Amino acid sequence: MYERFYGLRERPFDLTPNPRFLFMTAQHREALTTLEYGLSRRTGIALLVGDAGTGKTTIVHAALQSQSVQRSHVVYLNNPALTRNEFIEFLAAGFDLSPSAAASKTRLLAELTDALATRHAAGTMASLIIDEAQCLPDGLLEEIRLLANIESASEKLLSIILAGQPEIAARLNAASLRQLKQRIGLRCTLAPLTEAETASYIAARLRIAGADAAAVFTAEAIRTIHERSAGIPRTISVICDNALVSGFALDRRPVDRAVVVEVCRDFDFAEPADAEDADAGAHLGAV
DSSP: OOOOTTSSOOOTTTOOOOOOGOOOOOHHHHHHHHHHHHHHHHOOEEEEEEEETTHHHHHHHHHSSSSSGSSSSSEESSOOOOOOHHHHHHHHHHHHHHHHHHHHHHHHHHHHHHHHHHHHTTTOOEEEEEESSGGOHHHHHHHHHHHTTTSSSSSBOEEEEEEEEEEHHHHHHSGGGHHHHTEEEEEEEEOOOHHHHHHHHHHHHHHHTOOOOGTTHHHHHHHHHHHHHOOOHHHHHHHHHHHHHHHHTTSSSOOOOOOOOOOHHHHHHOOEEEEEEEHHHHHHHHH
């Protein structure tokens, strides 16, 4: 729609977790390295924590494309709001077990242990990735703890990655889940972007899509995008995409702060409280 107007080959701010558009801050590089290590080594359970929209799913997809993971058998679950029986069915299908394994936990564990031991003997990895892990009921978290117990005399046979919002980290502090927390061998956190990182995030996506950020957004517009998004990458992309649509409709190039403010008003992305207080103080001082 607006691509030609801004000199873009493609839309730079789509919300799909496309690793090609992955912007690597120091914390994102650390998270990616941690997941790659967790998927290529028998480390037990790894935990990736971050607020909604900070890029956890994109990091997971990037890790799955790494060379070290290519020979692994990876089972990926992105909707873990399942019953225990549904979880058993999912594992049986994901690890290519028999129909009887899907109907019996006892049969599942026997077949899964044999399958993992065979892979271990062949020098290949097997991994289970669970996205949106904060949605897991306590019963399934306990099942995951027990899966982490499948091991040889010297190594874990199944690598498990849990990626979720901060609620999962808080839940792991509960006494009932202390044994699961003790089995987490790797842990990393994704925090919101700083203002400088937000500017770099926008510039990187525009560059990949074929444009120069300075020709698309003013510096003031980018500053406002950071303020209203609170540094959350998904929200940054929502604001940028809609600002480009509005800028195109208004024949505005580059997009300025006024366009961004109007988009944020439409989406109810409020101005930060400290900025509101500063504006109020400046107004009172002028009276």
